[in-house]
Amino acid sequence: MKVVKKIDELRNVIKQEKINGNKIGFVPTMGYLHDGHLSLIKKSKEDNDVTVCSIFVNPTQFGPGEDLDKYPRDIERDMKLLKENKCDILFYPDVKEMYPNGFYTKVTLSILTDKLCGKSRPGHFDGVATVVTKLINIVNPDSAYFGMKDYQQLLVIKRVVEDLNLDVNIVGCPIVRENDGLAMSSRNVYLTEKERESALSLSKSFKLVSQLIEKGIKNPQEIKQEVCKFIETHPFTKIDYVELVDIDTLENLNELKDKFLLALAVFVGKARLIDNKIFEIK
Numbered sequence: 001m002k003v004v005k006k007i008d009e010l011r012n013v014i015k016q017e018k019i020n021g022n023k024i025g026f027v028p029t030m031g032y033l034h035d036g037h038l039s040l041i042k043k044s045k046e047d048n049d050v051t052v053c054s055i056f057v058n059p060t061q062f063g064p065g066e067d068l069d070k071y072p073r074d075i076e077r078d079m080k081l082l083k084e085n086k087c088d089i090l091f092y093p094d095v096k097e098m099y100p101n102g103f104y105t106k107v108t109l110s111i112l113t114d115k116l117c118g119k120s121r122p123g124h125f126d127g128v129a130t131v132v133t134k135l136i137n138i139v140n141p142d143s144a145y146f147g148m149k150d151y152q153q154l155l156v157i158k159r160v161v162e163d164l165n166l167d168v169n170i171v172g173c174p175i176v177r178e179n180d181g182l183a184m185s186s187r188n189v190y191l192t193e194k195e196r197e198s199a200l201s202l203s204k205s206f207k208l209v210s211q212l213i214e215k216g217i218k219n220p221q222e223i224k225q226e227v228c229k230f231i232e233t234h235p236f237t238k239i240d241y242v243e244l245v246d247i248d249t250l251e252n253l254n255e256l257k258d259k260f261l262l263a264l265a266v267f268v269g270k271a272r273l274i275d276n277k278i279f280e281i282k
């Protein structure tokens with residue numbers, strides 16, 4: 001695996017790959033890799049000739065008081081995992097390489113980002129949209145792979161690509177979970193053993209929603225309240241949001257649709273965990 005830290009060098013490597021007729025797949029990450037990230041690498045490898053993974057803990061998407069400094073990092077372990085999974089190129093820039101002149105030009109959306117995580121993390125999606133636009137311009141991939149775990153992020157990026165005519169195919173990939181249902185996340189390392197048990201309340205609430213719907217409950221507010229009640233019975237939990245929303249616009253539902261997204265953000269101890277599921281009522 002080639003490890004590249006400089007933008008110019010990466011551009012030259014990619015240019016050569018393209019001259020050789022190779023299709024490029026790109027997986028942007030913040031590192032501390034787990035099987036969720038590796039599923040994106042696997043998909044990219046299936047679809048492309050060359051897979052580029054980036055590891056960059058992007059400071060501009062963290063708000064004041066968030067976990068930028070504490071965000072878990074282990075580049076040696078990540079490189080080992082990437083090599084084992086036959087990633088071709090790792091792009092591992094430092095902050096100076098990505099933001100040599102600060103952060104004065106932003107990609108800001110006037111839809112989607114005022115909801116869910118955007119509401120509780122102001123400026124977060126400006127940081128995400130900007131860094132992903134920069135990374136796509138640097139890597140110039142044919143396709144880029146994102147997890148549906150960050151469902152809102154995926155919609156935001158698809159919108160940016162459409163609105164700014166970025167020449168890349170965005171591929172959304174399913175959420176990878178631990179055996180007990182917990183969505184894999186780099187932030188799961190923050191959880192103590194007891195907190196981890198409570199963290200299962202997020203994925204367990206999906207079953208509760210299915211049961212409520214089977215019982216004929218059609219009021220989104222009522223479903224939301226039941227989910228909140230259920231999560232709150234678990235120690236160490238503090239709900240950021242529980243919402244039933246439209247899968248395209250992320251607007252709150254006034255009445256249940258045949259297809260909707262349940263989106264959750266819950267602090268469990270120090271970890272802010274997110275999870276989601278699309279429900280289809282037959």
Ligand code: AMP
Nearest residue numbers: 029030031036146147149150175176184
């Ligand atoms: P991160 O390193 O957390 O910024 O995540 C990098 C990419 O991996 C994003 O596209 C995430 O949506 C994706 N990802 C993170 N966790 C999972 C998971 N459990 N399953 C699938 N994709 C994931």
